[in-house]
Amino acid sequence: MSQNVIMVTQTPGQGHRSVGEALAVATDGAVIVVGPGRYTENLVLTKAVTITAEDGPGTVQLVADTGVTVALASGSAALSGLTIVASDADSPAVLVVGGQLGITECVVRASSWATVFARDAGTVLMRDCEIRNSVGAGVVVTATEGGVLDSCRLEELGTSAVVVADDGALLMRACSVRGAAGNGICLNGHGKLTVEDTTVSGAGKPAVAVEQQASLSATRLAVTKTSAIGFYLASSGTVVLQECQVQRAAAEGIFVAESCAPQLTGCQVSGTRGRGLHFAGRAGGSVTGCDVSEVDGIGIGVTERSVTEFDRITVTGCTGAGVRVDTASDPFFRRLRVLGCDGAAIELHGDARGRLENIEIDGGRGVGLSVAEGARPSVSGLSARGMTGAGVSVVGAALALTDSEINGAGADGVHAGAGADLSLLRCRVQGSTGMGCLVAEGASGSIVDSEFTGGAADGIRLETEEAVKVSGCTVRDNHGSGVRQTRPGTGIEVVDLISSGNLSADAVGTAATADVPAPAAQAPQRAELGSDPLVELEGLVGLAGVKSEVTSLINLNKMAKRRMDAGLSAPPMARHLVFAGAPGTGKTTVARIYGQILAQLGVLRKGHLVEVARADLVAQIIGGTAIKTTEAFTAALGGVLFIDEAYTLSQGGGGTGPDFGREAIDTLVKLMEDHRDDVVVIAAGYTKDMTKFLESNPGMESRFSRTIEFANYTPDELVTIVRTQCAKHDYRLDEGAGEALLRYFDEIPKDGTFGNGRTARRVFERMTDRQASRLAMATTAGSADLTLLTTEDFPMGG
Secondary structure, three states, X not given: OOOOEEEEOOOOOOOEOOHHHHHHHOOOOOEEEEOOEEEEOOEEEOOOOEEEEOOOOOOEEEEEOOOOOEEEOOOEEEEEOEEEEEOOOOOOOEEEEEEEEEEEOOEEEEOOOOOEEEEEEEEEEEEOOEEEEOOOOOEEEOOOOOEEEEOOEEEEEOOOOEEEXXXXXXXXXXXXXEOOOOOOEEEOOOOEEEEEEEEEEOOOOOOEEEEEOOEEEEEEEEEEXXXXXXXXXXXXXXXXXXXXXXXXXXXXXXXXXXXXXXXXXXXXXXXXXXXXXEEOOOOOOEEEOOEXXXXXXXXXXXXXXXXXXXXXXXXXXXXXOOXXXXXXXXXXXXXXXXXXXXXXXXXXXXXXXXXXEEEEEEOOOOOOEEEEOXXXXXXXXXXXXXXXXXXXXXXXXXXXXXXXXXXXXXXXXXXXXXXXXXXXXXXXXXXOOOOOEEXXXXXXXXXXXXXXXXXXXXXXXXXXXXXXXXXXXXXXXXXXXXXXXXXXXXXXXXXXXXXXXXXXXXXXXXXXXXXXXXOOOOOOOOOOOOOXXXXXXXXXXXXXXXXXXXXXXXXXHHHHHHHHHOOOOOOOOOOOEEEEEOOOOOHHHHHHXXXXXXXXXXXXXXXXXXXXXXXXXXXXXXXXXHHHHHHHHHHHOOOEEEEOOHHHHHOOOHHHOHHHHHHHHHHHHHHHHHOOOOOEEEEEEOHXXXXXXHHOOOOHHHHOOEEEEEOOOOHHHHHHHHHHHHHHOOOEEOHHHHHHHHHHHHHOOOOOOOOOHHHHHHHHHHHHHHHHXXXXXXXXXXXXXXXXXXXXXXXXXX
């Protein structure tokens, strides 16, 4: 055996009994060969050695009951074929603070905040490794030369799989991330990640999150089946995505915010919800050669003054609009194709600007191009055909449309409604089911050098008294007039008109008197899905005081928005709330409905509910709580963060101690201030305990300035809840059962075990169980018996 090879074995007399013993006698360049078995050790590598499993991967376990299993402070070392396990709840399995550690064909497991941690001057080079941690993160890098992950598998992580923070840098190639409860990849600080040919699936939070000043260069990074956003990009650093994919995300495919300016090239987004691509918060950047398809919602959303540039984009088969631009955004679209969407193909609303060139719209169940609410875009080279609604609709907005063609619109080819300022130049409209161009009451504009042919009604119909100039146009073969002015007035000017083959005479300068064929009926628009949250709130059993308080808040938000729209200051109002009361009184349900209502009012961007408790915010080490709290808070941005039993944050938490709860409170207070206009925080719990919670931080009481009390349900209301459950599940109570329930709810102790609505639902479930057992023993049971709950089914024991 070479002098540079050192054997470690659990067989007596054949080598060293521990790896630590072998390290002590090893020299630089030595190879330590470890025989099969489990070795309980804490290894600190101080020499340039290689530690390898004699019989290959899976045969050697290095286990640390406490502390770090393998640490490298300087120099270089290599590990091969080992299973490295840290059992300590506070320590990673591998720690590299200096030097370079190579890890090949190893399995690394931990039960703490991180599995592999490279910081300071450390570098970790991992190849063909498996990383697991049911509690915390996989690989955390804050080192400036953090290293490489090559062909590694990161699975079943308790938080994020890969975290690059501070000034850390990392390269990932051909890796897979599966089942991370947090992010698949999380970048913040000035962290830098280059990733290639990697997949992220099953993430519980945004699969890829890039924030603060972090940078990302991703090539062929695929995200699938995530429970949240695919890519969340909110960094001022450089972000480049090339040939990346997002499939079947439960929220937006790619969400860009916080003035981030990414470069997206050749990316594909399909089967997501909300929006396929969403640009908000003054986002910029460019999107080139990308496809968005089968989104349950809007294909591409551009909002909040974003100025992104798009080129060669295809949007297909979305249930909402293909593209929506609003809130004073000013994007540039070139060579955009929108095919077969259920909503409008393209919407520009809410003071949007924007320039669109060479746009193709084919099919769809709504309007082709909708411009409204003060928008002022310019569009050239539009080709729109086969849509169910109007080809172009302008209402309360301005549109300059040039060199465009509209064919086979299911309603008017061009519809200018009240408040429209329409400019058509060198446009062609053919075969419209309605008017070729309708300028309705209150609209104005100019129609120059354009052609309207083969429509089912008038070529051009002018119903306005505002100024309209029609110059150099051709109207022919329409089933109505070529041009029809329905109101006399001097503001209408028609010059150099070519009119032929129309079924009715032109009528310009006077009110029309000839009969006009009615246009074909416009196909009905698909109704929006979902119930009205206000109706749902009023439909809740009891809660009269709560409903009154929430309605007051809603009205205050409405007035605040109207005042802001009018240029006035918003009134002082309690944005964040305390819901105080016993469990089962509907606090979570009301919080969810409240968020939906605020979203409808435009106060919140999304209105979704993120429900957390102490365990979701508090970590087991100092510093980890801020990370967990920030992750939960970030997930709630645009909606409602509901903190159940919030008072536990100001109490001791067993082994975690009270300071960690206070750290969560301090972090929440800062985040609430930083994002005060983009989230509503609702803290819930028992009334007495919530008073102590508000006193736990000097800034807490001022931010939660309004408390809504949730009283216990009365016996009558609890019976109503049971009856509601019966109606929902096709059951009914006979008279005797209803009376028995009322007596039961009147007599049941209202102590700490009483669950209010939960108790009522539990009683209903037990009654259905007892009915099933009763009818199973009956010789005959008709359909009426199957739905009837009687006193025999009442659980006398509670």
